Amino acid sequence: MKQYSIAIDGPAGCGKSTAAKEVAKRLSILYIDTGAMYRTVGLYCMEKGIDLQQQYAVERALEKMDMNVTLSHGMQKIFLNAEDVTEKIRTQEAGKAASAVAALLPVRQRLVEIQRSLAKGHSVIMDGRDIGTNVLPNATVKIYLNASVEQRTKRRCHELELLGKPWNEAQVRQQILQRDESDMNRAYNPLKKAKDAVEIDTSFMSREEVVLKILDIVKEKINKKETEV
Numbered sequence: 001m002k003q004y005s006i007a008i009d010g011p012a013g014c015g016k017s018t019a020a021k022e023v024a025k026r027l028s029i030l031y032i033d034t035g036a037m038y039r040t041v042g043l044y045c046m047e048k049g050i051d052l053q054q055q056y057a058v059e060r061a062l063e064k065m066d067m068n069v070t071l072s073h074g075m076q077k078i079f080l081n082a083e084d085v086t087e088k089i090r091t092q093e094a095g096k097a098a099s100a101v102a103a104l105l106p107v108r109q110r111l112v113e114i115q116r117s118l119a120k121g122h123s124v125i126m127d128g129r130d131i132g133t134n135v136l137p138n139a140t141v142k143i144y145l146n147a148s149v150e151q152r153t154k155r156r157c158h159e160l161e162l163l164g165k166p167w168n169e170a171q172v173r174q175q176i177l178q179r180d181e182s183d184m185n186r187a188y189n190p191l192k193k194a195k196d197a198v199e200i201d202t203s204f205m206s207r208e209e210v211v212l213k214i215l216d217i218v219k220e221k222i223n224k225k226e227t228e229v
């Protein structure tokens with residue numbers, strides 16, 4: 001198959017980006033992290049002291065900010081007004097701000113436009129919350145990754161431990177539940193499994209098992225499409 005797209009959706013902490021990055025590497029296709037774009041809008045609003053609930057203020061900020069996404073050697077970099085913020089957006093606060101601005105329609109419209117244009121003309125794997133349902137509704141393969149709140153909490157605590165940051169399990173669990181609540185219950189393009197997505201519960205799977213499972217699904221779908229032609 002000449003060109004194909006893989007959509008990966010799922011809640012925070014289910015292992016989407018780790019798996020998607022690795023699958024992209026093994027298939028030599030582009031990896032597009034859409035959460036990074038919402039995080040960048042969230043970071044900008046935080047830095048400017050903008051009230052994230054005020055749609056008009058966020059919309060004005062969106063007009064002023066210059067966000068640039070580059071994809072090279074399988075790596076996505078994201079620039080905010082020429083500053084490389086790829087690492088800076090990976091905080092709990094930026095994630096929370098991302099989830100808040102992601103509920104606003106003008107933000108979604110602008111970012112979805114960028115995401116679709118990045119995917120045009122390439123084979124891609126894109127991860128987020130609304131990829132299979134909204135950004136790439138005709139994706140060749142759609143996957144919904146899921147994991148229990150308990151396992152996602154454990155993984156997040158382990159990551160914080162490795163980073164040498166303090167953590168509290170009850171707080172981490174609460175943050176995960178809050179993120180699920182805002183991502184799954186917003187009015188526009190909430191997180192949900194696309195009808196034609198394959199669900200994988202990663203709760204008791206290793207990273208490698210998840211990657212191999214995705215690669216199997218991709219191969220099977222692509223073979224099927226090719227024999228259909």
Ligand code: DC
Pocket residue numbers: 012034035036038039095098099102103127128129130131179183
């Ligand atoms: O995947 P992530 O944790 O980096 O995403 C941060 C937030 O951005 C997430 O809580 C919800 C929002 N988001 C979204 O609404 N739609 C996407 N396609 C990707 C992320």
